[in-house]
Amino acid sequence: MTDVKPKAESQSDEAEGPDGGWGWVLVGAMFVSTSLVFGLMRSLGIFFVEFVQYFDESAQAISWISSTGLATQQFFSPLGAALCNAYNTRVVVMIGGCLAGLGLILASQATRLVHLYLTMGVISGLGWGLVFTPMVATVMANFTRRRTLALGLGFSSIGLSSFAFNPLFQLLVEKYAWRGALLILGGLSLNIVPCGALIRPQRRSKAPAKVDSETNPPRASLLQRVSSYLELSLLFERPYITYTLGVSLMNVGYFVPYFHLVAHSRQAGFSEYQAAFVMSAAGASDILGRVASGWFSDLGLFRLIHLLSMWTFLAGVFIMLLPVSSLSGSYAALMVISLLYGFSAGALTSVVFAVVPLIVGVERMMGGLGLLQLIESSAGLLGTPLSGFLKDVTGNYVASFMVSGGFLILATLTMATLPHFFSCRDPPPPQKRSLNDKDKGLHSELEQINSLPADTNHREEL
Amino acid sequence: MTASWKQLFFQILLLVFCRHINTKTPGPTPPPLVADSPLPTDVRSAILKGESHTEKVEVVNPVNLTLECTWAGNRDKQPNITGLWRKDGEEIENSLLMVQLENEQYNLRRVFNIVNEESLGNYSCLFGNEARIDFVLAAPHIGEVRDKPIVGYVGDTAVILCKMEESKPKPSTWNWYRTNGTNKEQILTAAEPHRYKIVNEGEKTKLLVHNLTEADSGSYYCAAVYPIGTTMGHVELKVITFFEPLKPFLAILVEVIILVAAILLYERSRSKKNYAAGNETNDQSNTLTQGENNESEGSSSMRQRKV
Numbered sequence: 001m002t003d004v005k006p007k008a009e010s011q012s013d014e015a016e017g018p019d020g021g022w023g024w025v026l027v028g029a030m031f032v033s034t035s036l037v038f039g040l041m042r043s044l045g046i047f048f049v050e051f052v053q054y055f056d057e058s059a060q061a062i063s064w065i066s067s068t069g070l071a072t073q074q075f076f077s078p079l080g081a082a083l084c085n086a087y088n089t090r091v092v093v094m095i096g097g098c099l100a101g102l103g104l105i106l107a108s109q110a111t112r113l114v115h116l117y118l119t120m121g122v123i124s125g126l127g128w129g130l131v132f133t134p135m136v137a138t139v140m141a142n143f144t145r146r147r148t149l150a151l152g153l154g155f156s157s158i159g160l161s162s163f164a165f166n167p168l169f170q171l172l173v174e175k176y177a178w179r180g181a182l183l184i185l186g187g188l189s190l191n192i193v194p195c196g197a198l199i200r201p202q203r204r205s206k207a208p209a210k211v212d213s214e215t216n217p218p219r220a221s222l223l224q225r226v227s228s229y230l231e232l233s234l235l236f237e238r239p240y241i242t243y244t245l246g247v248s249l250m251n252v253g254y255f256v257p258y259f260h261l262v263a264h265s266r267q268a269g270f271s272e273y274q275a276a277f278v279m280s281a282a283g284a285s286d287i288l289g290r291v292a293s294g295w296f297s298d299l300g301l302f303r304l305i306h307l308l309s310m311w312t313f314l315a316g317v318f319i320m321l322l323p324v325s326s327l328s329g330s331y332a333a334l335m336v337i338s339l340l341y342g343f344s345a346g347a348l349t350s351v352v353f354a355v356v357p358l359i360v361g362v363e364r365m366m367g368g369l370g371l372l373q374l375i376e377s378s379a380g381l382l383g384t385p386l387s388g389f390l391k392d393v394t395g396n397y398v399a400s401f402m403v404s405g406g407f408l409i410l411a412t413l414t415m416a417t418l419p420h421f422f423s424c425r426d427p428p429p430p431q432k433r434s435l436n437d438k439d440k441g442l443h444s445e446l447e448q449i450n451s452l453p454a455d456t457n458h459r460e461e462l
Numbered sequence: 463m464t465a466s467w468k469q470l471f472f473q474i475l476l477l478v479f480c481r482h483i484n485t486k487t488p489g490p491t492p493p494p495l496v497a498d499s500p501l502p503t504d505v506r507s508a509i510l511k512g513e514s515h516t517e518k519v520e521v522v523n524p525v526n527l528t529l530e531c532t533w534a535g536n537r538d539k540q541p542n543i544t545g546l547w548r549k550d551g552e553e554i555e556n557s558l559l560m561v562q563l564e565n566e567q568y569n570l571r572r573v574f575n576i577v578n579e580e581s582l583g584n585y586s587c588l589f590g591n592e593a594r595i596d597f598v599l600a601a602p603h604i605g606e607v608r609d610k611p612i613v614g615y616v617g618d619t620a621v622i623l624c625k626m627e628e629s630k631p632k633p634s635t636w637n638w639y640r641t642n643g644t645n646k647e648q649i650l651t652a653a654e655p656h657r658y659k660i661v662n663e664g665e666k667t668k669l670l671v672h673n674l675t676e677a678d679s680g681s682y683y684c685a686a687v688y689p690i691g692t693t694m695g696h697v698e699l700k701v702i703t704f705f706e707p708l709k710p711f712l713a714i715l716v717e718v719i720i721l722v723a724a725i726l727l728y729e730r731s732r733s734k735k736n737y738a739a740g741n742e743t744n745d746q747s748n749t750l751t752q753g754e755n756n757e758s759e760g761s762s763s764m765r766q767r768k769v
Contacts, residue, residue: 053621053623054621056621094722174610175613176613176706177612177614177615179615179618179707180613180615180704180706180707181707183708183711184707184710184714187710187714187715188714190714190715190718191714191718191721193718194718194721194722194725197722197725197726198725
């Protein structure tokens with residue numbers, strides 16, 4: 001991150017806005033919409049007690065509601081990215097907000113559990129998928145030097161809102177029962193629509209592709225256009241695959257402490273109150289880590305990929321240390337390690353997405369993010385059942401924490417195989433390459449779609 | 463007088479352990495007799511350290527309960543002190559005796575027949591006027607009952623749950639009551655099977671009320687039936703129409719529409735200003751690139767060619 005870059009970027013033909021100005025408004029919009037997507041998903045646990053009682057189903061069947069919602073959100077992320085590439089980001093996000101709200105409103109009328117799967121799970125999940133990735137990509141496109149800080153501020157909403165939503169949802173359920181509460185939540189989710197309205201249409205960076213394909217219809221067939229909108233070409237590029245693999249490995253172990261830390265603390269002999277407090281403290285340090293890491297990364301002292309590797313490695317180490325500290329019986333040790341784990345876990349989330357444009361270039365960032373979300377989510381689905389299985393087999397959580405930490409360290413090693421990892425300066429980012437391509441005209445677009453291996457050598461900039 | 467009372471006391475104890483002995487009951491007022499069929503026995507004891515002490519005793523089945531009180535006495539340890547038993551504040555007849563100081567302690571001990579709900583209550587042993595130990599005899603209390611009202615919607619079904627803690631003994635059965643004015647009426651599912659349904663599962667019970675109407679609002683009581691008696695839990699049901707949550711929902715909907723309209727109108731008014739002023743700059747950007755977007759430093763208000 002040298003001084004030369006911003007000037008060069010301002011002359012580039014990418015829609016990288018200046019840092020600040022309208023970008024901060026978009027950070028605010030991302031703050032609100034992310035809290036209404038993930039913050040809301042995390043607080044749905046309040047409803048589960050009511051659902052178990054009303055529908056007379058097991059807790060397992062009820063927990064499938066939020067699993068379906070999360071899975072649908074991640075599955076449709078590439079679709080959201082592709083639609084933004086093809087059409088207008090603003091319209092996509094606004095439609096996503098409407099769908100998310102509609103799903104919850106319809107859920108308030110459910111008479112059977114299946115209805116909840118379809119409404120809260122599928123419809124709202126689809127809406128969330130159309131909202132999250134486009135908002136993140138838009139914010140990243142609007143910042144260059146302060147990108148990580150903007151992301152950190154935006155993602156901090158997840159932690160903060162789950163603190164606020166838990167008592168709020170409790171209040172709504174007490175006053176209006178789950179039906180009325182879901183209706184009001186649907187209304188709250190509609191607030192994503194004004195967030196989407198704040199996105200200015202010119203922030204799209206896929207405009208040249210559309211222009212080029214319009215002028216050459218016979219060449220750019222529908223399939224090729226779809227694959228270009230989905231950025232499927234990225235799946236053939238080594239840096240992207242390496243990075244996605246690294247992030248997926250990280251995802252396997254990342255969520256395990258969130259699910260098992262409380263149970264593990266109880267098993268180590270601490271009281272229910274102490275265990276819950278450890279969890280809340282880790283959540284608070286997670287929020288702090290996101291913002292602090294965002295600010296620190298933008299100081300430009302280190303390369304983003306190095307910072308990401310460091311945070312991932314630290315998080316892995318601290319996860320492995322968690323069972324060690326609690327087995328020693330000391331509450332202070334458990335608290336300290338949990339705080340450190342929370343901080344590093346939050347720190348790495350700010351950086352994870354910010355690295356993507358450095359690998360794929362800003363104009364392909366939207367599709368890159370969508371595919372990344374899809375692939376990493378399937379890895380995340382493996383992580384918790386695997387750790388649960390290890391716990392059932394061994395009887396305690398030591399093995400599952402060790403394995404999860406191991407996955408994160410493995411992720412660090414994978415990321416170290418990225419090209420140019422060990423150089424001290426960021427190599428020139430790919431968008432400069434695409435600038436030249438666009439000067440050349442149509443050929444670049446078709447090369448991108450059709451013959452990839454040759455071009456990837458040029459694009460291996462990171 | 464004291465000797466005969468002691469005799470009586472031992473006779474009762476003996477009767478409890480050996481069925482065949484006849485009790486001759488000298489004295490004007492006979493103490494409560496034991497029942498014909500032998501009851502199980504149990505002992506509860508408490509030691510008083512301060513001014514007073516309360517001990518909770520959970521009773522499930524009828525039992526002959528021996529209550530023992532021990533007091534270490536105060537500074538001036540008198541050799542004799544009066545001992546007295548009370549039930550629910552009222553003195554139990556012929557329970558007054560003189561207690562000797564033994565091993566620096568005063569001991570009071572009495573057997574009570576706990577057979578039905580009237581036998582339950584607050585039993586106190588008093589030493590003189592100074593020390594008292596209370597034994598609160600009761601059937602197991604229902605722990606998990608909602609203190610906030612359960613909300614249901616007109617036409618919907620309400621599920622009211624009562625649960626006895628797992629550590630406590632399970633009741634023989636559950637009954638449900640609802641208040642009608644001041645009376646408690648038992649809910650009988652046989653009378654209205656399409657309206658009420660009771661599901662009993664050991665320590666849990668559920669009352670389902672279908673086709674709610676606003677008249678169904680009120681107090682409901684779940685009663686855990688034990689051989690010794692029943693304990694009640696109170697749950698309140700509130701039936702509301704769907705208009706209640708609809709009001710905040712519509713308020714939020716209006717707020718969302720206003721925000722979206724404001725944002726779009728603001729943008730349109732700015733773009734109109736910039737369109738007129740920025741035509742020349744748009745031409746410049748066209749020559750610079752092949753129709754790609756361009757942003758000038760520090761300002762983001764320029765409207766682009768691509769809408």
